[in-house]
Amino acid sequence: MLTLTDQELFRYDRQIALHGFDIDRQQVLKNSTVLIIGLGGLGCAASLYLAASGIGKVTLIDFDTISESNLNRQILYTPKSINQYKVDIAKQKLSQINPNMIIDTINQKLVDSELMTVIKQHDIVIDCTDNLTSREQINRCCFQEKKPLVSGAAIRMEGLLTVFNYEDDQPCYHCLSQLFGQNQLTCIEAGVMAPLVGMFGSIQALESIKVLTKYGKPLVGRVLMVDGMTMEFNQVTFAKQSNCIICGNQHTTQAIKCK
Numbered sequence: 001m002l003t004l005t006d007q008e009l010f011r012y013d014r015q016i017a018l019h020g021f022d023i024d025r026q027q028v029l030k031n032s033t034v035l036i037i038g039l040g041g042l043g044c045a046a047s048l049y050l051a052a053s054g055i056g057k058v059t060l061i062d063f064d065t066i067s068e069s070n071l072n073r074q075i076l077y078t079p080k081s082i083n084q085y086k087v088d089i090a091k092q093k094l095s096q097i098n099p100n101m102i103i104d105t106i107n108q109k110l111v112d113s114e115l116m117t118v119i120k121q122h123d124i125v126i127d128c129t130d131n132l133t134s135r136e137q138i139n140r141c142c143f144q145e146k147k148p149l150v151s152g153a154a155i156r157m158e159g160l161l162t163v164f165n166y167e168d169d170q171p172c173y174h175c176l177s178q179l180f181g182q183n184q185l186t187c188i189e190a191g192v193m194a195p196l197v198g199m200f201g202s203i204q205a206l207e208s209i210k211v212l213t214k215y216g217k218p219l220v221g222r223v224l225m226v227d228g229m230t231m232e233f234n235q236v237t238f239a240k241q242s243n244c245i246i247c248g249n250q251h252t253t254q255a256i257k258c259k
């Protein structure tokens, strides 16, 4: 296990000072690896806070390049970044924030088997993607690897956030997505307010730190729902669906198709 240098003890003093967090948990962060999938609005905010808070290694996955319409909310990028790969600019910016953090990047779409290989090498996965197909893929691969997943979504003025730990009695993302039906909008169709994705990306970073260091009570089996219009915060609990094709009781390994 890598120990904290004197400089790091100083840099992370305000976290180390937190009651019950201490040097031990800061050291866990230094030895942690986080996979961030999607470097849009959520991924920019989540990765910035994880870099600043002392995570040892992150891998960034996104196959998109930066466009003008990303700049309202994807705060790692500037007008000069347009047409460049998101992961390349993100890596540059994050290494300025934390030169000690190791940053790997992947700028292509992965099939399930490739994604599972990458997931296996990390302690936690953060889903910052913006579409149902990717979310379902990340969920089934994390379920297979039993790797904790922090899932966030923000659209219009609303956001959702939850954490999956894939313990036997706990639900998966598909248990939840079955409940909302087929009506999935994207930000292109519906729009999204800039600070809302920043809020949710920040909460994803916070929940990741909690899961990695076993600090506090992560949002497992509960969904945080925020309505930015009225600033109402609500939580609903949700349970494992026994008929879920991913984690349900009928589940067999053959039920999960690997591309």
Ligand SMILES: [Zn+2]
Pocket: 171, 172, 173, 174, 175, 176, 240, 241, 244, 245, 246, 247, 248
């Ligand atoms: Zn499920």
